[in-house]
Amino acid sequence: MPPEQAVSPPPLPIPISRPWIGPEEKAAVIEVLESGMLAQGPRVAAFEDAFTKLTGARHAIATSSGTTGLHLALMAHGIGPGDEVITSPFTFIASVNTILFTGATPVFADIDEGTFNIDPKAIEAAITPRTRALMPVHLYGQPCDMDEIIALARKHDLAVIEDAAQAVGATYRGRQAGSFGTGVFSLYATKNVMSGEGGMITTDDDHIADQCRLLRNHGMRTRYQYETLGYNFRLTDVLAAIGIAQLGRMPEATMRRRANARFLNVELESVATPAVKEGREHVWHQYTVRVPEGMDRDDAVKRLDAAGIGTGIFYPMGANHFPHVKEVVGEVPTPVTDRVAASVISLPVHPLLEQPDLERIVAAVNAL
Numbered sequence: 338m339p340p341e342q343a344v345s346p347p348p349l350p351i352p353i354s355r356p357w358i359g360p361e362e363k364a365a366v367i368e369v370l371e372s373g374m375l376a377q378g379p380r381v382a383a384f385e386d387a388f389t390k391l392t393g394a395r396h397a398i399a400t401s402s403g404t405t406g407l408h409l410a411l412m413a414h415g416i417g418p419g420d421e422v423i424t425s426p427f428t429f430i431a432s433v434n435t436i437l438f439t440g441a442t443p444v445f446a447d448i449d450e451g452t453f454n455i456d457p458k459a460i461e462a463a464i465t466p467r468t469r470a471l472m473p474v475h476l477y478g479q480p481c482d483m484d485e486i487i488a489l490a491r492k493h494d495l496a497v498i499e500d501a502a503q504a505v506g507a508t509y510r511g512r513q514a515g516s517f518g519t520g521v522f523s524l525y526a527t528k529n530v531m532s533g534e535g536g537m538i539t540t541d542d543d544h545i546a547d548q549c550r551l552l553r554n555h556g557m558r559t560r561y562q563y564e565t566l567g568y569n570f571r572l573t574d575v576l577a578a579i580g581i582a583q584l585g586r587m588p589e590a591t592m593r594r595r596a597n598a599r600f601l602n603v604e605l606e607s608v609a610t611p612a613v614k615e616g617r618e619h620v621w622h623q624y625t626v627r628v629p630e631g632m633d634r635d636d637a638v639k640r641l642d643a644a645g646i647g648t649g650i651f652y653p654m655g656a657n658h659f660p661h662v663k664e665v666v667g668e669v670p671t672p673v674t675d676r677v678a679a680s681v682i683s684l685p686v687h688p689l690l691e692q693p694d695l696e697r698i699v700a701a702v703n704a705l
């Protein structure tokens with residue numbers, strides 16, 4: 338049979354995300370293993386240094402995950418029982434769980450339907466005498482309305498803890514996400530810069546940085562002298578070495594994500610493509626569309642899956658609706674989040690997509 342008549346196998350499914358790992362990451366890991374120093378050490382320090390350079394923050398503190406980073410940041414700001422922290426209901430559960438872990442109460446301000454980010458007007462309406470901090474979440478890699486959020490924080494004397502887990506390298510009016518208040522990044526395997534697991538806190542505040550370092554390591558400054566109740570939230574040198582190599586790859590990876598998003602924005606017709614507000618450089622951790630009214634979202638996901646297109650639903654439900662959260666906050670109406678959560682689909686946008694992959698995604702989505 339001539340080759341052009343051979344039945345070609347069906348194309349491989351396109352995953353929603355794929356880590357970009359090259360010889361740099363592999364060599365860096367081997368080097369650490371051969372050094373015999375595996376715990377928090379010189380690579381963690383170098384990785385922290387690289388994050389201060391990236392964000393412009395004075396301090397960076399590496400942690401075992403984004404979740405433990407958020408937890409430490411809240412603790413360092415002295416957030417605890419009786420305090421309220423205002424955050425977005427449309428987020429990964431860790432934003433909310435870390436507030437709960439401190440004993441504080443999460444207060445939900447609904448989102449802006451265009452950007453999926455917390456709405457500053459809803460924040461203002463949610464401020465009470467107990468409010469101590471604002472936790473905006475730069476969802477999918479697009480910075481929140483930071484001018485309005487910082488103005489509210491100043492007016493009401495509130496801390497700002499940015500959940501920048503998805504937004505490494507994103508900017509708002511030229512300034513890096515995570516550098517407006519205390520920033521927290523995630524280095525989880527699917528994030529734009531990853532180390533498998535890990536987190537990074539950034540801050541200009543010497544006291545906050547000191548508290549984060551202290552609480553990260555058993556409340557211990559001098560060996561076996563415990564100043565306070567602390568945790569083991571440290572990162573390892575093996576993971577820091579991967580993260581450093583990933584940071585080196587970030588400019589190219591972000592460029593590719595942006596080019597992929599531009600292509601999808603132009604070509605997709607059957608769904609509402611994501612909006613980017615002026616003054617922001619989105620880093621496209623997720624490329625998230627909304628299905629039109631009358632289209633069944635879950636059915637659309639099934640059809641895309643059958644066409645070999647990986648998708649994700651980030652997130653299927655507002656954090657306020659889960660039983661362990663409701664137990665604390667009761668029924669909180671978040672109509673915008675509820676509408677959005679029922680209609681979003683995230684499509685592959687990762688830097689390893691090739692042009693034929695993008696064309697397959699467009700063809701499958703436009704056929705919905």
Ligand SMILES: *Cc1c(COP(=O)(O)O)cnc(C)c1O
Nearest residue numbers: 402403404429431502523524525
């Ligand atoms: C990933 C993520 C976290 C948690 O980070 P981990 O490193 O997985 O602990 C927190 N908030 C948001 C918005 C995230 O996407």
